[in-house]
Amino acid sequence: AHLARIDAIDEKVHAFLHVDREGALAQARAVDAKKAAGEKLGPLAGVPLALKDIFTTKDMPTTVGSKILEGWIPPYDATLTQKLRAADVVILGKTNMDEFAMGSSTENSAYGPTGNPWDLTRIPGGSGGGSSAALASYEAPLAIGTDTGGSIRQPASVTGTVGVKPTYGGVSRYGMVAFSSSLDQGGPCARTVLDAALLHEVIAGHDPMDSTSIDAPVPPVVEAARNGSVEGMRVGVVKQFAGEGYQAGVVQRFNESVELLKSLGATIVELDCPSFDLALSAYYLIAPSECSSNLARFDAMRYGLRVGDDGTKSAEEVTALTREAGFGDEVKRRIILGTYALSSGYYDAYYGSAQKVRTLITQDFAKAFEQVDVIVSPTTPTTAFPIGERADDPMAMYLADLCTIPTNLAGNSAMSLPCGLAPEDGLPVGLQIIAPAMKDDRLYKVGAAVE
Numbered sequence: 001a002h003l004a005r006i007d008a009i010d011e012k013v014h015a016f017l018h019v020d021r022e023g024a025l026a027q028a029r030a031v032d033a034k035k036a037a038g039e040k041l042g043p044l045a046g047v048p049l050a051l052k053d054i055f056t057t058k059d060m061p062t063t064v065g066s067k068i069l070e071g072w073i074p075p076y077d078a079t080l081t082q083k084l085r086a087a088d089v090v091i092l093g094k095t096n097m098d099e100f101a102m103g104s105s106t107e108n109s110a111y112g113p114t115g116n117p118w119d120l121t122r123i124p125g126g127s128g129g130g131s132s133a134a135l136a137s138y139e140a141p142l143a144i145g146t147d148t149g150g151s152i153r154q155p156a157s158v159t160g161t162v163g164v165k166p167t168y169g170g171v172s173r174y175g176m177v178a179f180s181s182s183l184d185q186g187g188p189c190a191r192t193v194l195d196a197a198l199l200h201e202v203i204a205g206h207d208p209m210d211s212t213s214i215d216a217p218v219p220p221v222v223e224a225a226r227n228g229s230v231e232g233m234r235v236g237v238v239k240q241f242a243g244e245g246y247q248a249g250v251v252q253r254f255n256e257s258v259e260l261l262k263s264l265g266a267t268i269v270e271l272d273c274p275s276f277d278l279a280l281s282a283y284y285l286i287a288p289s290e291c292s293s294n295l296a297r298f299d300a301m302r303y304g305l306r307v308g309d310d311g312t313k314s315a316e317e318v319t320a321l322t323r324e325a326g327f328g329d330e331v332k333r334r335i336i337l338g339t340y341a342l343s344s345g346y347y348d349a350y351y352g353s354a355q356k357v358r359t360l361i362t363q364d365f366a367k368a369f370e371q372v373d374v375i376v377s378p379t380t381p382t383t384a385f386p387i388g389e390r391a392d393d394p395m396a397m398y399l400a401d402l403c404t405i406p407t408n409l410a411g412n413s414a415m416s417l418p419c420g421l422a423p424e425d426g427l428p429v430g431l432q433i434i435a436p437a438m439k440d441d442r443l444y445k446v447g448a449a450v451e
């Protein structure tokens with residue numbers, strides 16, 4: 001049924017870069033056979049899923065939305081992919097994304113944009129716009145995203161779906177193509193809080209193949225999602241997550257959510273987190289710096305595209321020609337920014353300062369979580385904007401992640417879930433819930449209560 005749905009509408013939505021029809025049907029049949037034989041089934045047996053094209057899959061291409069990896073079929077499965085297969089999930093295919101996960105609209109994909117199923121002329125968020133669009137258009141009931149600065153939560157917000165960025169280190173990054181290694185985190189996307197929890201439980205857990213993976217039990221997310229409540233909880237509202245640039249209808253729905261939390265028994269606490277105002281600037285030094293280092297591996301020798309290898313050119317020339325042809329503008333912009341920020345003479349002024357701000361943000365969160373159990377905010381300042389509106393204005397694009405970035409810098413966990421439609425445009429608004437590191441279960445407890 002999901003393959004038929006994809007056939008019927010994906011030409012318009014363009015959520016998928018690759019549909020693995022044969023593989024999906026084979027997996028589904030294998031589940032049937034297991035069931036018929038009375039074998040034990042995985043926890044998500046037979047449930048179809050849309051996988052962001054940033055996780056390696058040994059039977060499918062992995063492009064990361066870039067021409068530089070066009071046609072590359074990885075020799076191994078990411079840990080997350082292995083876990084999905086072990087849970088008997090049916091992987092439908094790979095979803096569209098901003099190239100190397102850099103963007104907030106999926107317009108930076110080298111393979112063309114994805115439409116928002118609520119209004120195909122609008123963006124589905126990014127970088128994981130393909131995954132969120134697949135959910136919102138009922139092409140898949142579950143999806144996987146990655147969140148470096150908001151790429152799970154902001155797409156969830158603008159498509160009226162649920163997305164969770166787990167605690168940094170909660171889900172393995174092994175086989176997840178690196179953008180900014182100290183920020184990148186894979187996580188679950190779904191249409192309900194409980195569905196997200198069921199997927200979260202399957203993909204999380206310690207992995208010796210990832211040196212930053214946390215060696216501790218997975219927080220009890222499913223139990224929390226089944227027992228939603230905010231009774232007696234202290235919920236923080238940060239004064240820095242408001243003001244100029246926030247759409248009236250977003251603010252209205254957010255304020256209503258705060259009233260709902262109160263009526264369900266939560267105590268609202270106003271919080272001041274002054275360093276949050278610097279988060280975007282710090283992020284746009286740290287993320288490009290790490291990106292400039294990570295993307296050095298795309299040298300035309302080891303993976304994917306190779307341009308100009310005609311026997312007359314040096315290896316350096318082939319690398320340069322390949323990068324020129326294979327990387328898009330935003331990726332080049334970040335590599336140049338990061339290389340500059342890391343260069344000797346500038347390192348302390350830029351990268352060093354950004355790391356100090358990162359520490360201040362972590363301290364602001366630590367102080368806040370002495371006073372509250374969770375923090376709430378709008379997920380993103382506006383509803384889905386029209387395709388093309390911010391495409392030539394990187395600064396305007398970067399503002400989409402104003403509320404999501406502090407969490408990545410501190411490494412704690414956060415969820416976005418729908419909280420109604422904005423009255424002025426009828427488009428979905430997202431409520432963000434933020435919890436301390438390894439307290440991901442609180443997101444589900446609160447999310448299930450207000451869903």
Ligand code: GLN
Pocket residue numbers: 101102103104126127146147148149150151152179287401
């Ligand atoms: N929009 C942010 C960026 O462009 C975040 C992307 C992400 O979370 N992968 O870097």
